[in-house]
Amino acid sequence: GMGSFSFRLSFGMIYLLNGILGSTASYRHSPKNLLSKVFRRPMRFMSSKQRSMFRCLSSGKISKDSQGIGYILGIETSCDDTCAAIVSHDRQVLSEARKSQFEIHSKWGGVVPNLAQDAHRDAIEEVVNEAIKNANVPESSISGVAVTVGPGLSPCLQVGVRYARRVSARLGVPLVPVHHMEAHALAVQITETDVEFPFVTLLVSGGHNLLLLAHGLGNYTELGTTADDSLGEAYDKVARLLGLDLSRGGGPVLEELAKEGNPKKYPFKVPMRQKKGDCHFSFAGLKTATRMCIEANLGENNFPNLGDLKEVKADIAASFQEVAIRHLEDRTRRALDWAKQENSGIKHLVLSGGVASNLEVRKRLAQLASDVGMELKCPPINYCTDNGAMVAWAGIQNMREGLWLPPPSLNKEILDGQADEYVDVNPRWPLGVKHWKYDGSKPIKSSKKKKSRMSLTEETRLRWSAP
Numbered sequence: 001g002m003g004s005f006s007f008r009l010s011f012g013m014i015y016l017l018n019g020i021l022g023s024t025a026s027y028r029h030s031p032k033n034l035l036s037k038v039f040r041r042p043m044r045f046m047s048s049k050q051r052s053m054f055r056c057l058s059s060g061k062i063s064k065d066s067q068g069i070g071y072i073l074g075i076e077t078s079c080d081d082t083c084a085a086i087v088s089h090d091r092q093v094l095s096e097a098r099k100s101q102f103e104i105h106s107k108w109g110g111v112v113p114n115l116a117q118d119a120h121r122d123a124i125e126e127v128v129n130e131a132i133k134n135a136n137v138p139e140s141s142i143s144g145v146a147v148t149v150g151p152g153l154s155p156c157l158q159v160g161v162r163y164a165r166r167v168s169a170r171l172g173v174p175l176v177p178v179h180h181m182e183a184h185a186l187a188v189q190i191t192e193t194d195v196e197f198p199f200v201t202l203l204v205s206g207g208h209n210l211l212l213l214a215h216g217l218g219n220y221t222e223l224g225t226t227a228d229d230s231l232g233e234a235y236d237k238v239a240r241l242l243g244l245d246l247s248r249g250g251g252p253v254l255e256e257l258a259k260e261g262n263p264k265k266y267p268f269k270v271p272m273r274q275k276k277g278d279c280h281f282s283f284a285g286l287k288t289a290t291r292m293c294i295e296a297n298l299g300e301n302n303f304p305n306l307g308d309l310k311e312v313k314a315d316i317a318a319s320f321q322e323v324a325i326r327h328l329e330d331r332t333r334r335a336l337d338w339a340k341q342e343n344s345g346i347k348h349l350v351l352s353g354g355v356a357s358n359l360e361v362r363k364r365l366a367q368l369a370s371d372v373g374m375e376l377k378c379p380p381i382n383y384c385t386d387n388g389a390m391v392a393w394a395g396i397q398n399m400r401e402g403l404w405l406p407p408p409s410l411n412k413e414i415l416d417g418q419a420d421e422y423v424d425v426n427p428r429w430p431l432g433v434k435h436w437k438y439d440g441s442k443p444i445k446s447s448k449k450k451k452s453r454m455s456l457t458e459e460t461r462l463r464w465s466a467p
Helices: 011-021 034-040 048-059 102-108 113-135 154-171 180-190 231-241 250-258 284-298 306-342 359-371 388-400 456-465
Strands: 071-076 081-088 093-100 142-150 175-179 199-204 209-216 219-224 348-352 375-377
Touching: 071 113, 071 154, 071 388, 081 113, 081 388, 093 113, 093 388, 102 113, 113 154, 142 154, 142 180, 142 388, 154 175, 175 180, 175 388, 180 199, 180 209, 180 348, 180 388, 199 306, 209 306, 219 306, 219 456, 231 250, 231 284, 231 306, 250 306, 250 359, 284 306, 306 359, 348 359, 359 375
Parallel strands: 071 142, 142 175, 199 348, 348 375
Antiparallel strands: 071 081, 081 093, 199 209, 209 219
């Protein structure tokens, strides 16, 4: 470690340096003169062996021998589920373990970061040990520890990274940082072995709405994002306004109710129909229109009798879902056109994230993909939401490319869990670079609220250009 000395670097080439210089390293996006800043001051503090290793890391010339990869432990704590899994290099998921925090947060109407952090701390040792035990393989066969380092809730990410560093140090195996959204994008490959780069991916969850062209590992073009809310967030809000039982999550219960309703009963307006120059999403207006419909039809002044109550709720749910999916179809169709113009050989549209478990969404997007000569691919439903297997699989691919950290050197107190170390995580970490057709005239809410770090794609391309 380097004590209190802290400098700013970037992931692909430089997040790796964290294992050499200690956990105080943090990162900044300044690609123009990043290399000169990196090599100027920190090198003075390194031994000759460390200098040699850093030059190797920054140039990307790390061992890419995947033959030595046996099993990878994946750890996921970016939000409100504590997850772990053991996955082999040939895509076999040996074990999975998960601890949900739904009951902790349900009464607050959303995830409370401090409560989530405490719950992760309480659960992570049990979850990881369960995954290792159920894999029924010796610990010595674990070749690396992959962990989500961002994006996500900072207090939650820190719990996973700290524990992963302890396991890495104890087993003496590499530590593999993983981008949460890339893990979602690649999860389909665990079971769909024919999905290869390039492909288009639609990541739809409670916190994200992204359309991406995936060129390769760590290399993505952003085709569209949300101007306000994600679809998963809108599903949860509407389910709550309808007074549904949220014990299984807002999305699944709303989808189930919508099957019994008339999707044409309430003609909500499809968002952004007039905006034909981009692939962005917006669900705030639809959410507001649905709320007003609920107040008008289920409010105190117009409350239906009990016999009609479920029918009215089902019609509202079906009408909301119909328009939400039509909006997904509109923007995804344009994104596929853009992608085809760039690479006519693209074969697959990949749907991932929590909303990918919605069967109506799958059916409609499968038809859309077929209409343009492509095929929809989705992960199994249990890999749509946050899970450890997707992190382990992304970690395997990163290890094959040499993107890993040596096991950290930790003192006994930290190794035994008696003290916490400072770790730097990436709560705001874009995945791709914007498409050249991107309409940048109006800033997107999600990218203007706070300054975020360089995207994973920019870091990957910077690593390629390193001497």
